[in-house]
Amino acid sequence: MKQFPDLKPNKADALAALAVLLLAAALGARLWTSPPGAAGAVVVSIDGAAVERVALGEWSRTYAANGYTVRVEATAGGVRVAASDCPTQDCVRTGTITRAGQSIVCLPARLVVTLTGAAEYDAVAG
Numbered sequence: 001m002k003q004f005p006d007l008k009p010n011k012a013d014a015l016a017a018l019a020v021l022l023l024a025a026a027l028g029a030r031l032w033t034s035p036p037g038a039a040g041a042v043v044v045s046i047d048g049a050a051v052e053r054v055a056l057g058e059w060s061r062t063y064a065a066n067g068y069t070v071r072v073e074a075t076a077g078g079v080r081v082a083a084s085d086c087p088t089q090d091c092v093r094t095g096t097i098t099r100a101g102q103s104i105v106c107l108p109a110r111l112v113v114t115l116t117g118a119a120e121y122d123a124v125a126g
């Protein structure tokens with residue numbers, strides 16, 4: 001007579017399941033710290049042409065554009081226009097942008113600050 005296999009989970013099965021769970025958690029953690037859309041670099045354009053591409057970090061730069069002076073400040077997580085002498089101040093009011101693809105526009109100065117992805121930046125830099 002054929003014997004049915006023991007279907008009760010044994011210790012080895014439990015360890016294997018635990019290993020799979022840990023692996024899944026590790027992968028999840030990696031995705032969480034480095035999502036595909038994470039911003040990695042700032043591109044500053046004046047008159048529609050990119051004039052500078054800088055990796056995100058703690059920095060502050062001032063750009064002269066069409067008679068206006070625009071100060072751009074970045075942190076590890078985003079970038080903003082900290083000060084501008086343009087009449088509308090829309091760029092300053094936009095605040096900090098933190099996601100790749102977002103941008104800050106200063107129409108009077110015709111200056112655009114755009115966040116790009118880290119991978120995109122690496123491709124350009126490498």
Ligand SMILES: [Zn+2]
Nearest residue numbers: 084086091106
């Ligand atoms: Zn402005």
